[in-house]
Amino acid sequence: MTELRKAIVAGAGIGGLTAAIALQRAGWQVEVFEAAQTLRTGGTGLSVMANAMAALHSIGAHVPVEQAGQVIKQFYFKKQNGDPITHMPIHEIGEQLGHPSVNIQRPLLLRALAQQLAPDTLTTGLRCVGYASRPEGVQVSFEDGSTRQADLLIGADGLNSVIRQQMLGDTPTRPSGYIAWLAVAPFSHPVLTEGYVAHYWGRGKRFGLCDVGDGQAYWWGTCNHADAADAALSISKQEVLDAYRGWAPEVVAAIEATPEGAILKMHARDRDPVEQFCDGHVVLLGDAAHPMLPSLGQGAAQAIEDAVVLAQYLTQTPDLNAALAQYQAFRHPRANGVVKAARFMSGIEQAESKVACWLREWYFRLTPQSSFRKKNLDILLFKPSA
Numbered sequence: 001m002t003e004l005r006k007a008i009v010a011g012a013g014i015g016g017l018t019a020a021i022a023l024q025r026a027g028w029q030v031e032v033f034e035a036a037q038t039l040r041t042g043g044t045g046l047s048v049m050a051n052a053m054a055a056l057h058s059i060g061a062h063v064p065v066e067q068a069g070q071v072i073k074q075f076y077f078k079k080q081n082g083d084p085i086t087h088m089p090i091h092e093i094g095e096q097l098g099h100p101s102v103n104i105q106r107p108l109l110l111r112a113l114a115q116q117l118a119p120d121t122l123t124t125g126l127r128c129v130g131y132a133s134r135p136e137g138v139q140v141s142f143e144d145g146s147t148r149q150a151d152l153l154i155g156a157d158g159l160n161s162v163i164r165q166q167m168l169g170d171t172p173t174r175p176s177g178y179i180a181w182l183a184v185a186p187f188s189h190p191v192l193t194e195g196y197v198a199h200y201w202g203r204g205k206r207f208g209l210c211d212v213g214d215g216q217a218y219w220w221g222t223c224n225h226a227d228a229a230d231a232a233l234s235i236s237k238q239e240v241l242d243a244y245r246g247w248a249p250e251v252v253a254a255i256e257a258t259p260e261g262a263i264l265k266m267h268a269r270d271r272d273p274v275e276q277f278c279d280g281h282v283v284l285l286g287d288a289a290h291p292m293l294p295s296l297g298q299g300a301a302q303a304i305e306d307a308v309v310l311a312q313y314l315t316q317t318p319d320l321n322a323a324l325a326q327y328q329a330f331r332h333p334r335a336n337g338v339v340k341a342a343r344f345m346s347g348i349e350q351a352e353s354k355v356a357c358w359l360r361e362w363y364f365r366l367t368p369q370s371s372f373r374k375k376n377l378d379i380l381l382f383k384p385s386a
Helices: 014-025 050-058 063-068 090-097 106-114 162-168 237-243 249-256 299-316 320-349 354-366 369-380
Strands: 006-010 029-034 045-048 074-079 084-087 102-105 122-124 128-134 137-142 147-150 152-155 174-186 196-201 205-213 216-224 264-270 282-284
Touching: 006 014, 006 137, 006 147, 014 029, 014 106, 014 299, 045 050, 045 106, 045 205, 045 299, 050 063, 050 090, 050 299, 050 369, 063 102, 063 106, 074 090, 084 354, 090 369, 102 106, 102 205, 102 216, 128 162, 137 152, 152 162, 162 282, 196 354, 205 249, 216 237, 216 249, 237 249, 264 320, 282 320, 299 320
Parallel strands: 006 029, 006 152, 029 122, 074 196, 152 282
Antiparallel strands: 045 102, 074 084, 128 137, 137 147, 174 216, 174 264, 196 205, 205 216
C-alpha cells in the first residue's frame, strides 16, 4: 500500500484552511498548525469574490461559505454625501460566471472552511518557527521545541510570516500612507438593502458599507495620514465620527451604531512583488507570498486561488519539485499582477487634491458599464492550473 504524502500547513487563515481542504480531498495527509489558541473568533468582514467562489467550487468547498455570507447584489461608488457616481456590475458578472461574490464575517468564513477538514487536522496554540530541508522532504520546527517531518511545508502564516522570513530574508512592508478602521455591527438603514455594497469617496478618505447578512453590516473607513503606522496604535470611536462628520447619513449612523470595542484600526500595507514562492519542499501562499492593499477586495480571493491551484499541480504532477515550480510559474504573474492593480487603485481612491478627486469622479461617471465589466471580469475569472 502506497503511503500518503504528508503536508504541514503553518497558519489556519483563509489560505491555509483552503489548502488543507484541497489537499485532503486530493488524498494527502495534512496537519494544520495555528499559533493562536483558537480559530479567530473576532475580527470584521471581507469579500469572497467570484473568482474565489469558483476556486472553492472546484474542490467542493463553496456551499458552506455561501450559506454563511451574503451574496453581493448591488455595488455602488458614491460621493461622500451619498450621491451616486456609478455602479459596478459585480452581481451581473457573477451570474455570467456562475459564481457570486459574497460578503461574509471573517470568523464565519474560517468556521465554514474549518468544518470541512477531517477530524484532528487542526492544532491550535502551536507556532511554526522554521524549517530545515531534508533529502526526503522537510523538517518543521515549532515554538515548543518539537519538530515534525513532512513531504511539504505550506507557509500560510500571513503578513508577518516566519516561513517567508527564512525563505526570502528581510522584505520590508510598504506603507500605504493611510490608516483603516474596520468593524461589524448590527445595523439597519433604508439604504442598506439586501446584498448592498457602497464605497463612498471623499478627499483622502473613503468609507465602505456592506451587508453581510443576519442584520449585520461590515464597514470600513480609510484616511490618509503622514505617520499611519504610529496613528494605528491608538483608537477611539470619536475619531472615526470626527473623520466622517457631514458624510452620508447611513455612514454616520453605521459608526454610531457600532460599540467602540468592535472597531479595529490598522495601518494598511503591502510588499513589493517577488518572484520566488518556493524553496525546496516549502511553498508560500496568500499574504505570506504576496500581501496586497484592500482596494480590489482580492486578498482572500488570491489566497484561495493559491491554495486550490497548488493542490491541482500537486495532484497532476507526481514529482513534487516539478509541481511546485509549475505552481510558482503559474501563480506569480496572476497574484503579483493583482498586487500592482490594488496598489494603483488605492492611489486613485485615496486621492486628496481637489483636481484629482474631480478627475476621478469624471472618469468613473463617463466610463461605460461595458468597460467596467471587462476590467472586473479579468480579475473575477478564476483560471485553474494549466
